[in-house]
Amino acid sequence: xTIEQTAxxxxxxETVASTVxxxxxxxxxxxxxxxxxxxxxxxxxxxxxxxxxxxxxKSFGVSIVGGDLKLDNFRSVRSMTAxxxxxxxxxxxxxxx
Amino acid sequence: MADPLAGQRDLVSALVGDQAxxxxxxxxxxxxxxxxxxxxxxxxAQVPAAHGGLGASSAANxxxxxxxxSLCSSLRSVMTSQGMAAWTIQRLGDADQQRAWLPRLxxxxxxxVGFSEPAAGSDLSAMDxxxxxxxxTVVVSGQKVWVTAAHYADLLVVFGRCGDGGAAxxxxxxxxxxxxxxxxxxxxxxxxxxxxxxxxxxxLPATHLLGGVGQSLPLLVTAALAYGRFSVAWxxxxxxxxxxxxxxxxxxxxxxxxxxxxxxxxxxxxxADLLVAEQVATRACEHASHCWxxxxxxxxxxxxxxxxxxxGHAARGAASAVQVxxxxxxxDGHVVARAYRDAKLMEIIEGSNEICQLILSQHVLTTxx
Numbered sequence: 001x002t003i004e005q006t007a008x009x010x011x012x013x014e015t016v017a018s019t020v021x022x023x024x025x026x027x028x029x030x031x032x033x034x035x036x037x038x039x040x041x042x043x044x045x046x047x048x049x050x051x052x053x054x055x056x057x058k059s060f061g062v063s064i065v066g067g068d069l070k071l072d073n074f075r076s077v078r079s080m081t082a083x084x085x086x087x088x089x090x091x092x093x094x095x096x097x
Numbered sequence: 098m099a100d101p102l103a104g105q106r107d108l109v110s111a112l113v114g115d116q117a118x119x120x121x122x123x124x125x126x127x128x129x130x131x132x133x134x135x136x137x138x139x140x141x142a143q144v145p146a147a148h149g150g151l152g153a154s155s156a157a158n159x160x161x162x163x164x165x166x167s168l169c170s171s172l173r174s175v176m177t178s179q180g181m182a183a184w185t186i187q188r189l190g191d192a193d194q195q196r197a198w199l200p201r202l203x204x205x206x207x208x209x210v211g212f213s214e215p216a217a218g219s220d221l222s223a224m225d226x227x228x229x230x231x232x233x234t235v236v237v238s239g240q241k242v243w244v245t246a247a248h249y250a251d252l253l254v255v256f257g258r259c260g261d262g263g264a265a266x267x268x269x270x271x272x273x274x275x276x277x278x279x280x281x282x283x284x285x286x287x288x289x290x291x292x293x294x295x296x297x298x299x300x301l302p303a304t305h306l307l308g309g310v311g312q313s314l315p316l317l318v319t320a321a322l323a324y325g326r327f328s329v330a331w332x333x334x335x336x337x338x339x340x341x342x343x344x345x346x347x348x349x350x351x352x353x354x355x356x357x358x359x360x361x362x363x364x365x366x367x368x369a370d371l372l373v374a375e376q377v378a379t380r381a382c383e384h385a386s387h388c389w390x391x392x393x394x395x396x397x398x399x400x401x402x403x404x405x406x407x408x409g410h411a412a413r414g415a416a417s418a419v420q421v422x423x424x425x426x427x428x429d430g431h432v433v434a435r436a437y438r439d440a441k442l443m444e445i446i447e448g449s450n451e452i453c454q455l456i457l458s459q460h461v462l463t464t465x466x
Contacts, residue, residue: 023394029466046315047401047456048463050323051394058392066191066308069316070262 011060011088016081023055024077034077049074056080062087101151102161105139109165117169118430120288126171131249136205140179143324144187148199155389159331159382166335167342170439171288173335175207177328177447178246178289182208182254184324189265189307189317197304198267201252209250210325211241211294212318219452221318226257226296228264228306235306237266241294245446248279248290254307255296256318263314265307265321274299285438323397325447326404327389330382333407333443336436337375340411340418343433344371347422358421367417374410381406398460405453411440 017034025031028043038044044052052074053064062084064073073083112130120126134140142158144150153161158180166173183202187195202208217223226239239257247253253268253275270277280291348359348368358364385403388396415436419426426433444450 027394027464029464043463045459045463046313046319047397047460049313049316050319050397053320054392054396055394058394065188066194067310067312069189069308069312069320071313071316 011084013081013085016060016084017077019059020052020056020077020080023052027051032077034081036077037075038077039071039075044074046071052080056084060084060088100157101153102139102142102157105137105161106164108137109134109139110168113168113172117172117435118432120169120171121435122287122430124282124287126169126175126249126288126290128249130172131175131207132205134176135179135202135207138203140176140207141183141202143180144183144199144203148195149203150183150199151203155327155386156383159327159386162328162331163335163338163379163382166332167339168335169288170332170336170435171286173328173332174286174289175246175249177325177332178209178250179207180328181210181321181325182252185210185254185265185321186267186307188320189312191308194267194304194307198252206251207246207249208252208254209244209247209290209292210254210256210321211244211247212256212321213242213244214240215242219449221315224256224258224263224314226255228255228257228259228266230259230303230306230310233303235266235301235303237268237296237299237301239296241296243280243291243446244294245286246290247277247292247294250277250290253277253294254321255294256314256321258314259306259310259312262310262312263317264310264312265317266301267305267307268296268299268301272299272301283442285435285440285442287438322447323400326400327382327385329443329447330378330385330400330403330407333404333411333440334375334378334382336411336440336443337371337378337407337414339432340414340436341368341371341375343426344368344418344421347425351425364421367421371414371417374414378403378407378410398457401448401453401456404447405450405457408440408443409450411436412444415440 073079138151142151142153146152186198214225229236250270253270254265255268256265274297276295277292283291348364349357351358381403385399388399418433419437422433
């Protein structure tokens with residue numbers, strides 16, 4: 001599945017988690033558990049968190065700005081999944097504005 | 098997509114003319130020039146049209162930045178500050194804040210961004226400026242140093258500690274408790290308006306706090322610096338182009354030992370090195386801009402790499418250019434003399450050579466198997 005297809009088709013917790021995991025594996029050659037603390041394990045620095053932000057924005061058509069620039073949002077695959085689902089939910093009602 | 102900056106290079110060339118030398122020696126840019134370029138959206142050309150900007154791509158804005166950098170690094174530094182302030186508001190601000198502040202930055206108001214402090218340069222964990230919320234008021238106290246363009250700025254985007262995390266605040270330079278004092282005699286980019294800023298319990302409406310509380314200071318600064326690094330990198334390409342041009346003209350026209358300088362092999366090597374430097378820096382910057390425009394995660398490291406490559410080549414290239422021009426370029430204010438001083442500062446700001454190397458080496462350790 002291409003990135004564009006991911007953005008257009010139904011996005012579920014499973015598709016988000018697998019996309020994030022795919023990125024982590026590609027970049028770091030390690031496969032974390034969904035709840036693993038990526039900062040504690042040294043996988044994620046603030047530079048890598050920026051890469052994750054750009055990746056999530058491109059993959060899911062969301063904007064991660066303002067108050068969402070918290071490291072906790074990028075601490076684990078599960079927290080990134082929750083962030084993306086929340087932002088996609090937030091953006092739906094705003095479509096008429 | 099049409100390049101909104103097409104034709105604007107000629108405008109800037111005409112406005113700058115041959116005055117960059119004079120501005121460097123005086124340590125001052127004409128304020129009306131900055132206001133005019135700002136009102137045309139040219140100081141932060143990537144701001145989206147929805148917020149009054151030109152909506153330029155990173156690639157187009159990069160080439161424009163290089164052009165300005167080839168004319169006057171002080172002016173380019175002001176652009177870097179304005180663009181970084183706009184990018185910070187875009188990245189850290191919510192929708193209302195973007196609507197409130199971005200149109201100001203594309204209509205003639207000038208902005209600067211404060212990171213460094215007396216005890217906190219590369220080490221952000223030592224940042225001591227405090228940002229606190231008291232009801233619907235945000236209070237800012239601290240001291241920022243070497244804030245580029247703060248001398249000209251109407252708005253200061255100030256980073257600091259906020260609770261357990263970090264935050265950034267938009268501070269009007271005229272707010273009670275703000276004191277802006279110019280850095281005396283900066284070595285390079287002398288007319289860029291570097292200033293130290295004191296913030297003494299500055300009280301502002303909470304709407305000036307970008308994004309809210311509880312954010313990660315390193316992440317906020319990383320996000321903001323992305324634009325600054327990109328802009329400095331392209332500015333260094335401009336420095337190299339100016340040095341290449343001056344060196345080529347001099348090597349063709351100046352005769353020694355009965356032949357043009359360019360026919361002397363040791364001088365000719367400087368010309369080859371300058372061309373290689375300009376081309377390598379350009380390619381690194383083009384790649385970073387391509388990643389930026391494509392929304393590729395590679396933009397993060399590509400931008401650091403472009404900044405590091407371009408600043409190093411600019412510093413070495415400018416030294417070569419002074420060597421080629423010798424006494425003809427050894428007068429302060431001369432294009433290669435300015436380049437020599439300006440480029441050295443580019444190895445220091447927005448992540449020193451050493452900080453860039455640490456980031457790149459960490460990237461190697463994390464990703465290369």
